[in-house]
Amino acid sequence: MSMHIPFDNSYARLAPVFYSKQVPEVVKSPSLIAFNQDLAQLLGVTPGETDEMAQVFGGNEVPAGAEPLAQLYAGHQFGNYNPQLGDGRAILLGETVGSDGIRRDIQLKGSGRTAYSRSGDGRAWLGPVLREYVVSEAMHALGIPTTRALAAVATGETVWRETGLPGAVLTRVAGSHLRVGSFEIFARRGDTASLKELTKYALQRHYPQAEGPMGLLRAVRDAQSKLIAAWMGVGFIHGVMNTDNSSISGETIDYGPCAFMDVYHPQTVFSSIDRNGRYAYDNQPDIAVWNLAQLASALIQQLDDPQEGVEEATEIVHAMPALMQEHWLQNFRAKLGITTPHDGDLILISDLLGLIAQNQSDFTNTFRALGTDTARDQFTKPVEYDAWQTNWQERMKDEPDPQALMRRTNPAYIPRNHRIEQMITAAVSGDYTPFHRLNQVLAQPFSDQPKNTDLRHPPTPDEVVPATFCGT
Ligand code: AMP
Ligand code: MG
Numbered sequence: 001m002s003m004h005i006p007f008d009n010s011y012a013r014l015a016p017v018f019y020s021k022q023v024p025e026v027v028k029s030p031s032l033i034a035f036n037q038d039l040a041q042l043l044g045v046t047p048g049e050t051d052e053m054a055q056v057f058g059g060n061e062v063p064a065g066a067e068p069l070a071q072l073y074a075g076h077q078f079g080n081y082n083p084q085l086g087d088g089r090a091i092l093l094g095e096t097v098g099s100d101g102i103r104r105d106i107q108l109k110g111s112g113r114t115a116y117s118r119s120g121d122g123r124a125w126l127g128p129v130l131r132e133y134v135v136s137e138a139m140h141a142l143g144i145p146t147t148r149a150l151a152a153v154a155t156g157e158t159v160w161r162e163t164g165l166p167g168a169v170l171t172r173v174a175g176s177h178l179r180v181g182s183f184e185i186f187a188r189r190g191d192t193a194s195l196k197e198l199t200k201y202a203l204q205r206h207y208p209q210a211e212g213p214m215g216l217l218r219a220v221r222d223a224q225s226k227l228i229a230a231w232m233g234v235g236f237i238h239g240v241m242n243t244d245n246s247s248i249s250g251e252t253i254d255y256g257p258c259a260f261m262d263v264y265h266p267q268t269v270f271s272s273i274d275r276n277g278r279y280a281y282d283n284q285p286d287i288a289v290w291n292l293a294q295l296a297s298a299l300i301q302q303l304d305d306p307q308e309g310v311e312e313a314t315e316i317v318h319a320m321p322a323l324m325q326e327h328w329l330q331n332f333r334a335k336l337g338i339t340t341p342h343d344g345d346l347i348l349i350s351d352l353l354g355l356i357a358q359n360q361s362d363f364t365n366t367f368r369a370l371g372t373d374t375a376r377d378q379f380t381k382p383v384e385y386d387a388w389q390t391n392w393q394e395r396m397k398d399e400p401d402p403q404a405l406m407r408r409t410n411p412a413y414i415p416r417n418h419r420i421e422q423m424i425t426a427a428v429s430g431d432y433t434p435f436h437r438l439n440q441v442l443a444q445p446f447s448d449q450p451k452n453t454d455l456r457h458p459p460t461p462d463e464v465v466p467a468t469f470c471g472t
Pocket of ligand 2: 245254
């Protein structure tokens with residue numbers, strides 16, 4: 001059977017200023033590591049023979065109907081504007097409209113140099129490819145908007161970083177790859193016509209009910225607010241919330257040095273390049289507002305009188321913290337089994353988070369254990385916890401079925417950093433068993449899975465991974 005992708009491309013119909021056409025570079029000997037059957041079905045992709053899929057998802061064969069291109073964008077990196085980024089190691093093959101009616105991008109990441117590669121080699125090594133595969137699929141299973149992974153291919157080539165490493169290509173699927181930086185570039189260039197064209201495109205593709213640049217801004221704000229609150233609820237730290245990694249669709253995008261917290265500490269930073277903690281766990285809501293403000297500045301440049309837009313844009317941006325807080329409260333209420341809001345909920349949640357931080361408890365396991373007889377074990381000073389628990393149980397009296405709600409909001413399984421590192425080490429030596437196992441277990445994060453409880457354990461002191469590195 002031959003592979004078929006029912007491409008229906010829209011980005012390639014936009015003016016050439018938005019991208020540069022580029023076919024993927026050929027690799028030496030592509031071999032298929034993983035192919036996501038469920039996602040393929042959703043996209044309408046008919047799988048083919050393993051070797052054919054390796055050729056296509058390794059970049060050696062351009063499938064019929066694809067119109068490969070690299071997208072242009074700019075962005076603020078750690079607060080500083082970089083006027084030209086773009087897909088330096090990614091190529092959009094095209095889009096399909098899925099069985100759910102949603103249009104999605106199919107993109108190869110690590111498929112060679114493009115017009116925007118600057119000094120980079122356009123390649124990716126196996127580690128970040130498998131990390132993104134596992135974490136993005138886990139995120140999806142957790143019910144959090146995210147790009148997804150359709151395939152991973154080993155290229156049979158060596159990629160040079162500090163040392164020689166096995167090369168790989170990830171096939172990534174996204175609602176779109178439009179970023180805040182996709183708009184910033186045209187605003188800064190004073191190219192109002194392109195800015196208008198892209199705004200119209202984004203509205204049509206993601207928010208057809210919204211109208212005009214301010215409608216888009218409002219819609220992105222709402223989507224990003226939900227997203228960041230969802231990250232906070234599972235202890236996720238993106239690590240590089242630059243505006244070029246901030247998606248217009250409100251999906252988690254560009255998994256680099258991201259990580260889930262084990263021990264809860266609000267100022268946790270994993271990324272080795274984030275020396276000042278700009279993108280620490282607790283700073284993520286503030287950064288999301290900062291990023292939205294950059295989008296606002298860009299979008300108003302297309303108004304006949306940008307000054308007139310300032311007031312409305314400011315009001316939209318200023319409403320974001322309260323919106324995020326509302327989603328955050330809703331998420332943490334659910335984590336405590338609360339469906340009907342009460343005034344004291346914020347204090348109840350904050351008190352618990354304070355205890356978890358003081359006790360250096362595991363974020364995921366503590367929430368999962370609440371209401372069971374192992375909850376106390378999560379605390380080194382359980383007496384304080386006992387007092388909190390008494391309050392909480394009093395509060396729970398009015399709740400219909402808190403345990404059921406908690407079991408679908410507090411995951412048992414998250415992609416723990418030490419497990420990811422162990423999985424990568426095994427894969428580099430040719431053993432993909434841990435990779436497949438992680439995918440399988442993380443597909444059901446809310447189920448107990450008694451045979452897999454080893455994957456619930458926090459790292460032992462010698463397993464702790466203190467820092468994560470960018471995918472470059
Ligand atoms: P990221 O940190 O993954 O968001 O990437 C930031 C920018 O650097 C994007 O424009 C990437 O396309 C580019 N980039 C990252 N790694 C490479 C690479 N190995 N070769 C070329 N460009 C890259
Ligand atoms: Mg990026």
